[in-house]
Amino acid sequence: MAKPIVTAGGGFPAIVYTVRKGLQSGSPIDFVRRMRSRNACKTCALGMGGQLGGMVNEAGHFPEFCKKSVQAQSGDMGDVITADYLARTPLHEMQFLTSAAFERLGRLAFPVIAEPGDDHYRPISWAEALDRTIEAFRTAPPDQTFFYSSGRSSNEAAFLLQLLARAYGSPNIHNCSFYCHSASGVALGSVFGSSTSSLTLEDISKADLAVVAGANPASNHPRLITQLIALRRRGGKVIVVNPLRELGLTRFRVPSDWRSLLFGSQVSDLYLQPHIGSDVALAKAMLKGVIEADALDRVFIADHTSGFEAVRADAEAASWDDLVAACGVPRSEIDKAVRMLVTAKRGIFLWAMGLTHHVNGVDNVTAFANLALARGWLGRPGCGLLPVRGHSNVQGVGSVGMSPELKEAFASALEAAFDIRVPRESGQDTYASMLAAERGEVQAALLLGGNLFGSNPDRTWAGAAMRRIPFTVSLTTKLNEGHVHGRGQTSIILPVFARDEESQPTTQESMFNFVRLSDGGTPAIKGNLRSEVDILATIAARVLPEGRFDWASLRSHRALRKEIARVVPGYGAIGDIDGTKREFEIPGRIFHDPAFNTPDGRARFAVTPLGEFRPGPGEFRLMTLRSEGQFNTVVYEETDLYRGNRRRDVVMMSAEDAAALGAGEGDWVTVTTEAGRMRVVAAIVEIRPGNLAMYYPEANVLVPRRLDPRSKTPAFKSISAKVTADLPVRV
Ligand code: SF4
Known part of the structure; x- marks a missing residue:
């Protein structure tokens, strides 16, 4: 049985870890200052920080922070990737870096490009990077492009991106929630x-x-x-x-x-x-x-x-x-x-x-x-x-329009405010864009943060599909697997400020529908970084017809908030937030009275059938999951303290199933699904017999491309799998 490395979650190990990460950040004082700054926590959507100060929750309670917030903050400080590293490290070597290894590389501090035939990323000037991006979108048919956002971005950047995309004529606008909630x-x-x-x-x-x-x-x-x-x-x-x-x-x-x-x-x-x-x-x-x-x-x-x-x-x-x-x-x-x-x-x-x-x-x-x-x-x-x-603003990016379909009130307000036509039929969702990429029907894609490649099912397919796209541009703080395995034929990567480095305030929405104001701050690293909004406004100003929009004014986050207030249902209070500093709950979403938003x-109520997922004889039910040292596709620590796994190439199974297979803790086994096969090590855990668990995103290679038809969410957790014990070599 894999023995947990700690006796309980949290505790003194978490305190020691926090201190260690603070020291590793390079400047413990700056680390604490940033953790306490008036910025929303960069990690999950539970929501801490904002105008009440860092490490304060929505009930005003302090101190509220966790290893996740510490990992994200510490990771944004410290090392940067050098041009020398990129020159020394060909892409065919970078493809073997794990998510944790990418994280350890540190921040990207200058724009980079890899073109067809290149085996390295190399530095490129901002001017050339933007020229190339603008050229790619000018020449692509708008319906053969897509625009994707992770939940890390701000409401201001996400609103601007969806406006850019819609004014440009692409309905293919989506965010990472298609693959989660x-x-x-x-x-x-x-x-x-x-x-x-x-x-x-x-x-x-x-x-x-x-x-x-x-x-x-x-x-x-x-x-x-x-x-x-x-x-x-x-x-x-x-x-x-x-x-x-x-x-x-x-x-x-x-x-x-x-x-x-x-x-x-x-x-x-x-x-x-x-x-x-x-x-x-x-x-x-x-x-x-x-x-x-x-x-x-x-x-x-x-x-x-x-x-x-x-x-x-x-x-x-x-x-x-x-x-x-x-x-x-x-x-x-x-x-x-x-x-x-x-x-x-x-x-x-x-x-x-x-x-x-x-x-x-x-x-x-x-x-x-x-x-x-x-x-x-x-x-x-x-x-x-x-x-x-x-992610900390995954709800917000959807609220402000990073979605292939808008509710009628939002769509008509957007049309009235900006004199654009918003198609009422849905554009591509995330998976539909991946299918279009596979068919060779995507000419250019803009990725605002995240790791679209890594969050897909069937990694082999996802990488191949994304590498068919002639041009991808990514806005990111760090490199990740997606920038190597899922890069377009020409791939430009633009380094951006983290939330607490922005020179203008930004806003984020928590899972409780509470909108926070983040003050921003100064860069934690030396480099040639830009604000997401600044980059998007520059692209918009040159891709779209001149004179239609005042893109210069939309570089102002305050001006964007005024537009969000005019257009986005429930977001009216954001228009004055710069003056009032009053963070707010979005009206009409919390139900403390039994009057609901249905017609x-x-x-x-709705009848729910039992579902069709029934593994065949000799098959297991496999789910992918995350570890304690991980957030979404980002792996900070490869050791999983809570489950006792010191490596990630494991399949977690019950003692009963392992015995039936003739395998023990640490034995090599092969897991096979209709999507792929992985040779991994058995880890015995307390899971119901007949069920298996493996780490996401590595095990996505085993996840078939099967979706919930109504939500378009891939079934990362209902996978039929076979397991065979390998030769008796224990590790
Ligand atoms: S990561 Fe989530 S739980 Fe942890 S401090 Fe940030 S908001 Fe709170």
């Missing part, structure tokens, strides 16, 4: 007519039950664990739903809480381990239990919802035996969960990609939403549905 947006749009969290951070402090399904906040959103521990201290309960028993979801030491730090805190009261891809069955079983316990909120259902009778009939028609067999969770465990559900007064449901990364991701989210509605846990304080969002004002 798009299923949540589709499901919630149907449930209550809005696609983001229905609750605030404060609501968590009023709940007495939290169901954490398909999320591992101990690794990915560490400060959320503080909220769960506080909920338990108030006498509440936490149910975790996860096929793999995660150390950080059972026991955590919160460094900022001396009691927890010294003695440790239990995180969950009940840990349900369903089969991968069986969430609908488990949620339906819990709903059936709630119905049988006569614990429905009948008044809420009658007065504020629609569609319940069909969902009730569906749950009643499902047999307990079938549901238990489908999810693999014993009936006794489901009964315990039902007892917690029916005794709690106010419940919240939190989830992440454990629910969305499936061919039926929308149904998974809907099934848990049905459970919340059945208990009347929507539309009042202390209750609701919370998709645990990834009839009612929340909607």
